[in-house]
Amino acid sequence: MTDLGHVDGLLAPRSVAIIGASEDVTRIGGRPIAAMLKAGYKGDILPVNPKRDSVQGLACYASVDDLPMAPDAALIAVPAKLVPQTIEALGRKGCKAATLFSAGFAEMGAEGEAAQRELVALAGSYGMRLLGPNTLGVYNVDIGYYGSFSSSLDTGFPLAGNIGIASQSGAFGAHLGALARDRGLGSSILMTTGNEADITVADAIAWMAQNDATDVICTYMEAVNDAPALLRALDAARAAGKPVIALKSGRSVVGAAAAASHTASLTGDAVVADAVLTAHGAIIVRDPETMLDIAYVASKKIFPKQNSLGVITVSGGAGIVISDEAERIGFPMPPMPDEAQAHLNEVLPYGSPVNPLDCTAQALNDPSLLEVFTRAALQDGGYGAVLCFFTYVAGSPAMSDTIMQAMTPLRAAYPDRIIAFVALGAPEVLRSYDDQGILIFNDPCRATRAIHAICSMRDAVNVTAPDVTPLTLPDHTPDEATAKEILAQSGILSAPEQAVQSIEDAVAAADSFGYPVVMKILSPDILHKSDIGAVKLNLDDEGAVRLAYAEILGAASRHAPDAHISGILVAKQLSGGVECLMGINRDPAFGPMAVFGLGGIFVELLNDVAVRECPFDTVAAHEMISSIRGAAILKGARGQAPVDMDALAEMLSRLSIFAAGAGERLTSVDLNPVLALPQGAYALDAVIEVKEL
Amino acid sequence: MTDLGHVDGLLAPRSVAIIGASEDVTRIGGRPIAAMLKAGYKGDILPVNPKRDSVQGLACYASVDDLPMAPDAALIAVPAKLVPQTIEALGRKGCKAATLFSAGFAEMGAEGEAAQRELVALAGSYGMRLLGPNTLGVYNVDIGYYGSFSSSLDTGFPLAGNIGIASQSGAFGAHLGALARDRGLGSSILMTTGNEADITVADAIAWMAQNDATDVICTYMEAVNDAPALLRALDAARAAGKPVIALKSGRSVVGAAAAASHTASLTGDAVVADAVLTAHGAIIVRDPETMLDIAYVASKKIFPKQNSLGVITVSGGAGIVISDEAERIGFPMPPMPDEAQAHLNEVLPYGSPVNPLDCTAQALNDPSLLEVFTRAALQDGGYGAVLCFFTYVAGSPAMSDTIMQAMTPLRAAYPDRIIAFVALGAPEVLRSYDDQGILIFNDPCRATRAIHAICSMRDAVNVTAPDVTPLTLPDHTPDEATAKEILAQSGILSAPEQAVQSIEDAVAAADSFGYPVVMKILSPDILHKSDIGAVKLNLDDEGAVRLAYAEILGAASRHAPDAHISGILVAKQLSGGVECLMGINRDPAFGPMAVFGLGGIFVELLNDVAVRECPFDTVAAHEMISSIRGAAILKGARGQAPVDMDALAEMLSRLSIFAAGAGERLTSVDLNPVLALPQGAYALDAVIEVKEL
Structure with a gap:
């Protein structure tokens, strides 16, 4: 279990010092004190203000040094320029958790960002963790702790x-x-993290995963500032149910x-974030x-095994509207069993x-009908x-x-079902x-x-993390043949092919594969081969192979005279099947992400792709492949034979394992197209980009 | 203006008789009386019940015949079997509008439906209109009229x-x-129409379009039982703003x-209904x-000219969430003018x-900031x-x-803008x-x-109804060549083509068009020509034309020996461009509907089509074409030249005018594919199905 002691200090302190404490209950340094006094916080409230002896009826200390103890938490409500010396003093005093209400740091530009980094380093030197800066703070309803200056409390406590x-x-x-609160929903904890110089929402989620008072966690984020911690926190919450x-x-x-102009956040790719968070069990809204x-639904702690909905109405109209909505969102509404229908028809x-x-x-x-129908739906319908x-x-x-x-x-008899x-x-x-309930x-x-x-939560595929073997990538971005060899070592298949350096070898290779064949230039310096005429398709005989050899070299020397040419690739030309694409892109927050889609308009116009964090097993790969809108084409739409989904999923999973094993130096992989055949799936082109050594 | 006198009687009666009046305020015959007494209805309440002298303190009449006057409205709360004689009596008395609470008619099956039809006929013989049966009734808040037994009134009046x-x-x-009501929103009228044996929601909408107390109309329907009346009502409401x-x-x-098992409604095609209602100005939810x-937004009667949103926040986070949502739904959020930005930056x-x-x-x-920013958004942003x-x-x-x-x-200074x-x-x-406000x-x-x-309401294209000339269709479903000739008379173009009856004529035609050509069987009995090998493409020379001629006739005689063959069609083979499809389908409620989509997966897998009621002009056709998800392909995605959108829109509008002119006998038209070229658009195939004479 992760050590979350520092979050204990922030969210459940036994004592709190307010640096810049104010008598005025509308000031940032006055609001938290007023709220805690009103809410009956049982811990020690320790105002610090050199100009006052008492604040809101409490004894006030002239400086941090004068505090009678090291407070569990400190709330810092002083101007930005006084923050460093305050942290210094708190560190010396032994405080381990400080909330920085003060704004004026990273959200103000590069200078502020540098100052913010210095604060974190300074606090770190004392083993102190920071919340904020630029945060509204936290509250913990059960213990009446309001380390927050939010004016939302003016309209009432949670x-x-x-x-x-x-x-x-x-x-x-x-x-x-x-x-x-206005909806009558109760909350346990609110933690706002502001600039996230140190503590992030991930810490809050991880802490709440262990917090007895919390059963459901809502989180809002603009940027993912600590992806590994976030995913660990999500996994911990999932494990805690x-x-x-x-x-x-x-x-x-x-x-x-x-967002960029607010809390200094770069938001990153929302599609990637959605995919990763979903894979780690989060519900995206x-x-x-x-x-x-x-x-609200989750707060009742009923998580049905069956992802199905029974609907009971006193108005046919509402039943139709609900059925429409259920079908739109994919919520199954199976019919009642025949026998139960016959019984209700009698009633x-x-x-x-x-x-x-x-x-x-x-x-x-006859209100008893409501009971009869509801009981039937629970008992016979099993929804x-x-x-x-x-x-x-x-x-x-x-x-x-x-x-x-x-x-x-009924509520008592079916404790595992949602009744709404x-x-x-x-x-x-x-x-x-x-x-x-x-x-x-x-x-x-x-x-x-x-x-x-909530009902579809359990439908999330439970993936097992596959074993990853670290790989060594070449020093430079490899040519296509080498890229395919590297991938072949990870079990990712290409069409039969051979790199050749002479016309005679090209003909021999083509003869051995059988016609037609494809020929392409091999050069790490030419990534878009088709564009310059260095790819030839439909070569049906020896003559065509000879001509193509010359034409490809000619095109390369015209368009890329300085390119290093390592040869020409001769490959068996596969046909039929469905063209797909697979790839790896590196996300700044989440690392290598696998992408799958169909070729052509599905990706280019409809953005119909599935993405997933690497590595993953074939179960997850199957789920990805089935999740795209165009999946019907793979399954044999339009009179075509269905493709070999197992082979496709195997390839995608292997690609994800390859990416995980290849480590930081892997920039991207592009297998486009991958030909999915009724039997087998083959990468017809492969580009691996690496960070040059 | 439509005569809606009968709806006056239903929704704003000066007197109401309750047939089957009850002393019990929880009974169907007691609830309306209790509600009206409580709400202070000023008209005459006339209970009818042979067993009582008074009902809820009001004088009660033994029979309809005994009523002192012909009531404006009658509420019928008697068992189904007594309804006919009640209507008969009300008719004799001179009542012109009756609300039938009683259930037990069309929703019970064929017998009930027949009984319902008889009721309408009976009422009609007295010039009486019926609401229901199987209706909860109506209310009119301003006059305190509650001709309804809804128990929703138990929780308070509207x-x-x-x-x-x-x-x-x-x-x-x-x-x-x-x-x-629970949200604090006020209503004027509620009319529930139940089985719609006579009066439909269209009557209610039309009446509310003229009703001074009503500024916004909400309508729920399962079936469209009187499409022409509904569209007239929508047009009237739009005209009334x-x-x-x-x-x-x-x-x-x-x-x-x-829905089929409820109020005896067949729902029809929701996509078609959405398209038609939208075209008539309705907002679909x-x-x-x-x-x-x-x-709620509409109730303030502010309908801005600009479809744009300015957002002001006290929290950057909310601004990002709102921007995300606005982009998702296509609500423009243009930036503030530079000068205004500079000014706000100073502030x-x-x-x-x-x-x-x-x-x-x-x-x-500094709360004055709220005013400064809001004023700037209204004044300088012009949102x-x-x-x-x-x-x-x-x-x-x-x-x-x-x-x-x-x-x-600010609210006063910008009366034409929404402030929320x-x-x-x-x-x-x-x-x-x-x-x-x-x-x-x-x-x-x-x-x-x-x-x-509400802001995007005015974006709805204002279409002018094109002139329609009635057409005479052939007695039988025509073959392709005839279909194309018929369409050509309406200005719908095909590729150059000629029907021939001999090999020599085929060659001559091909020579005159230039190669390549396409050849197809001409037979009204063979609709799916490709499937049996009776279509030949890519015919590059005279030899190919001769061979194709023989092969097509052979295929036809093998697969459809009894088909009437009127010849072979030779057509210039057009290539390039984008394959689309256009067609006409007859909707049971709304008549001929034009359909437009792209060929291939867009229609087959993605159901990416636009539909519209016929006829319509080229403005509407352009809007349809642009509304499909695949429209980018027509506009030149993937490095292609853009197609001739004007020609495509012209063809689609002409097709809609053709369909409107062709009348009831036109079953369907299928132009698939239509080839949209950089210049021009041509139907490459055409099927017209007619009701046989």
């Missing part, structure tokens, strides 16, 4: 609950916290530009409301017993989640007691259902989406 | 406001009404099946919450003056809508007065902004989507 929030942006995190719901922003051109919808001849189940407005006259569109019927004061009595035993109502009515009525939504489609996010 | 609701489903409509927000359900397999979000050096504009947490210390992420800052009791004072003059806050806090604080949302992405729906 409700206690099991949702933790880790946000790079302060105001955005505080907005999430306040939105949760705590869903992580992640909003990674900066996916648009405008958004990325805005785009907006705060959806984040809290899913967190209510003019309802609908299939799925959605409609007990019609008749339920108003992972049952969504009941009971609308104002459930909220009606005349009906709610009856419905509650009917549902309480779409219900409208007085807040206290709705809350009474929620208190019984019945989820309450007012919109059927939002409910469907949020429940699906 | 708030008065300008949002009208027309819903085929009763409970779904009532859910919308209650959801609006009232946005119509439409949810058409039954778009999924499960959903459509559920998938869920009730989005519907109300957009209705706040470390904010962001571009767009999103970030006035940072500094706004907490159609300004979305301010002020979160709990705006909701803070300490800040809200200041912010309100700053915003009031993302704000959290006490409901009364938020309502005070709303009362000033500032929209309040708690989620930035929902706000962005709803505002975009």
